[in-house]
Amino acid sequence: MNVKKTFVALAAAAVTTFAASASAETLTVAATPVPHAEILEHIKPKLAEEGVDLNIKVFTDYVQPNIQVDQKQMDANYFQHQPYLDEFNKGRGTNLVAVTGVHVEPFGAYSSKIDSLDELKDGAVVAIPNDPTNGGRALLLLQKAGLITLKDDATITATPRDIAKNPKNLDFKELEAATLPRILNQVDLALINTNYALEAGLNPTKDALVIEGADSPYVNILVARPDNKDSDAMQKLAKALHSDDVKQFILEKYKGAVVPAF
Template sequence: MMKQMASVMLFSVGLLLTVALTSNGCTKETEKPLRVGVTSGPHAQIMEVVAAEALKRGVRVKVVEFSDYVQPNAALADGSLDANSFQHLPYLEQQQKDRGYRFDVVGTTVTFPIAAYSSRHSSLDALPKGAVLAIPNDPTNGARALKLLEDAELLRLRKVQDANVTPLDVEWTRGEYQLRELDAAQLARALGDVDLAIINTNYALEAGLDPFKGLLRESPRSPYANIIAVRAGEAGRPDVKVLVETYHSPEVRAFIERTFKGALVASW
């Protein structure tokens, strides 16, 4: 009789603990994790820290890495992801216009000031006549790169909206420069084949380049803050809210500042 009563008591205690854990917001092991797509490099590094912190708040985050800028949005649209964190707002807006995606922005993350690098020349003044300048081939980052080159007086653009400029809008270059458009992820690998390359900071860091040693660098106050996106209508999900709150936590900000030392900056 005593053994039976002890068994009942142990079962009751276990049940109470289970209820308590569930009521405190802890995620059950059987529940699906929040799948968040990122590009490899800094976005992935930061999201791993976010995942560890989110787990303390009861939400499991599965970090899914991609090697380009195209697949994370495609995966979010087809339901393979629940959120992604890799792009700035102008890029997202262009993607939605071109591909018909319906996403909501739920928070900002970090800003990566874009920079110009060269393995051939030590200064912009050393660029020779006819130098090859490589820029990202996607519309928003390409326009961003052209604006950076114009600010450095290496070329002049027609007066159109910054977000819409292309190499066809170049009216003049300082030295009859040639513009070459390449996939953003390939620019660091192409450094030996061009005179200058405008490279997004996440790819520059992944390639071992020092953003502070670039020949030209965008202001950290640029409008290209990166964002977290979800499918339209899912911004109110409790796990999404925890994701954003965790990303904006003091622990994650401290990790960004300690790890990247100003190469990228928190944008919240």
């Protein structure tokens, strides 16, 4: 064994490794835990091979990820759909932009007290998200299920004030989306975003009493700023999120609770 040659080879390898890591570009992305952070963790090794060090920061709310990207504390985020982003930009005066769409999380209604929507009693308490787009999305789903009728001009920004007919006199409670799984046993029905449902151990395809179809228009998107959306690292991330590998990962891990949008 030639010790000198072995030492030289190891030293060269170490220099190469150091050079690769030194030249890697760090991309810090805010994400909610499930499925967004899980999907990002899945592609992290692949991106590292392409010179992108993916730094994933987990958040459990829908506000801070956008604020921190806008303030350049984060490079991007991955947790929301376009209607929510549009309302956020409008309400906060931000100018965040979508880089690419990745997946759909069919929105569902859950209960720990009943097994069918037909069992909802007069005056039942129904909890919905209190943010403009997800609250409206919940009401639109309840309208599709025949429980309420909204005013003709009601959109995704609808609130309980836009309900035209409420034959069961449902009592609507508007609460922060992240808290809904925790208060499920305190209400008769809760409309829960799939990321929070999965995080709470609910199976949307089995536990939801009514759920959006896979044709839901609310595609979850990778979001950045106008100044960095076209950067080389961001485009590598977008490409990785659209890979066949990610599609298979989503299909196998979430079994219909999360659906690829590409």
